[in-house]
Amino acid sequence: MSLVETDDIEGGESISLHQRILSDIRDKILSGAWAPGHRIPFEHELTAQYNCSRMTVNKALSQLAKAGLIERRRRSGSFVRQPQSQAAVLELHDIRIEVEALGLPYRYERLARIKRRSGAEDRALLGLSAPGPVLALESLHFAGERPFALEQRLINLSAVAEAAEEEFLDIAPGPWLIGRVPWSEAEHRIRAMAADETIADALDIDASAPCLVVERRTWSAEHPVTHVRFIYPAESHTLVARFTPSQG
Amino acid sequence: MSLVETDDIEGGESISLHQRILSDIRDKILSGAWAPGHRIPFEHELTAQYNCSRMTVNKALSQLAKAGLIERRRRSGSFVRQPQSQAAVLELHDIRIEVEALGLPYRYERLARIKRRSGAEDRALLGLSAPGPVLALESLHFAGERPFALEQRLINLSAVAEAAEEEFLDIAPGPWLIGRVPWSEAEHRIRAMAADETIADALDIDASAPCLVVERRTWSAEHPVTHVRFIYPAESHTLVARFTPSQG
DNA sequence: CGTTTCAATATGTATATACATAATCGCCAT
DNA sequence: ATGGCGATTATGTATATACATATTGAAACG
DSSP: OGGGOSOOOTTOOOOOHHHHHHHHHHHHHHTTSSOTTOEEOOHHHHHHHHTOOHHHHHHHHHHHHHTTSEEEETTTEEEEOOSOOOEEESSSOOHHHHHHHTTOOEEEEEEEEEEEEOOHHHHHHHTOSSOOEEEEEEEEEEETTEEEEEEEEEEETTTOGGGGGOOOSSSOHHHHHTTTSOOOEEEEEEEEEEOOHHHHHHHTOOTTOEEEEEEEEEEETTEEEEEEEEEEEGGGOEEEEEEOSSOO | OTTGGGOOOTTOOOOOHHHHHHHHHHHHHHTTSSOTTOEEOOHHHHHHHHTOOHHHHHHHHHHHHHTTSEEEETTTEEEEOSOOOOOOOOOOOOHHHHHHHTTOOEEEEEEEEEEEEOOHHHHHHHTOSSOOEEEEEEEEEEETTEEEEEEEEEEETTTOGGGGGOOOSSSOHHHHHTTTSOOSEEEEEEEEEEOOHHHHHHHTOOTTOEEEEEEEEEEETTEEEEEEEEEEEGGGOOEEEEEOOOOO
16 A cells, blocks of 8 residues: 555566665665765664655664674664675575575676586596596575675586586576585685786676685595585675584 | 573673574584485474474574585575585694795894784674783794784783783794683684785785785683784795695 | 355454663853 | 672564565456
8 A cells, every 4th residue: 555655666666665764775885875884874764755754764774784784883873884794604504595694685607517527627626536527516606696605516427417418507507406416515615816917897896806716525435515605706705614512 | 391491601692682692503514414315394383393483493594504514405404514614724833844944044023012802803803892901012033034924913901901911022922822721612704915015024025916815813711802803925835725625 | 075155363464652872963161 | 998789781583564566367358
């Protein structure tokens, strides 16, 4: 009814008001319209603007605060934070969940898919001793409009034959592999790197900008399954891992 | 109601009910008490258990869903999700051991040592709510002739009073703290960064060269102990972490 | 016997309200 | 002036309530 009537776009898109406030503000921040340090409207002002209750506004703002986009100060208001703090967890690395945890729409796009006989480099990455068929995939993960991560993956077709039949147009290789192939061991390598031209191009960042690189090799019962390299723009990504000694 | 009365340790720490529900459930899941697929209590059951309104329960569950720990299905209930955490193993690394493993001679050099009352930034890094004395240390770790890592550390003197008497000229803060302070929890943040001039100078690399930054916060029994930031030149360092799925 | 319909149920979203808490501003007294 | 103190203000948390929506299970129907 009159609740959703703040001029809808002609899509008739029926997203929740809460989502609408959230993305409105996020857009303002990410587009730079509201620079870091800028004070965003008070809850009661947003309440008036969107013609809704304070609880609804509050929930949206709390969410933005938890995502690290804004900082809230009692009696003073809410302020756009310095860009940082995109949080992710090292544990299982499902990019969709990472992105959605930030409250951003997730999108996946396959860039390339090549089936070939493994060369020396492929074998080194996968840890194979003998040549064999491999599938090389390159894809992009988006958070909203921006590229979030570039994925470069090798799949050992000797270990996962069914992958040869999959196009990976609609599903990312990570989720596809999970559940299909029980993994027994994995190794992460994490490092920093300057973006070369190809990477900078794909991620839409400056050439030689610093990137965080996470590589993972996975084995299943001694057989190499896959090698994947995720490349994140430095400013958009921080890995977070929390430990407690021994017992979980 | 017996649930709510666990009542405060003598810190008077009064966390919100919402936080309490959240961590209760998270603990159940992460400890394995509630396995993947398990149906967690309905909102109205939790409402009864915690003697609170549905909104409060709903907020907590929504948050868990957004974090990817549970999945919510209308009419059916909420269920623990599949991908259980692999206990992340990035051990607290000792730089001396890293360097010596490379077969290079290790050397440590303290650059600065300042005792001060914690400012806002110090408190943010350590996670302190009230001001108090802290020790700020800056040191360099060498591998052979070359700087291997720059260390910037804060020690909470309220938690580790003896550190105030130590000069840290001959022993690095890391090894000094280990063994003296049993830690109960740690959080790592890993990211890439371009070196600013100060860092480039200390590490003897080009300005704006990519660096790997590892930050760690450590707590002992709820008390913040130390915050440390290691900055490595990108080309000299890769973190390696190896997991085996935590059997459960 | 299969299909359609409908009511029951659990979650999703929103409202109005209330009181707590922290930070700030301005007033007042020294 | 100036240092302290109370009033004001914005956020933090919780409540009770309402209705929407998706899904399920069972009843009604052809």
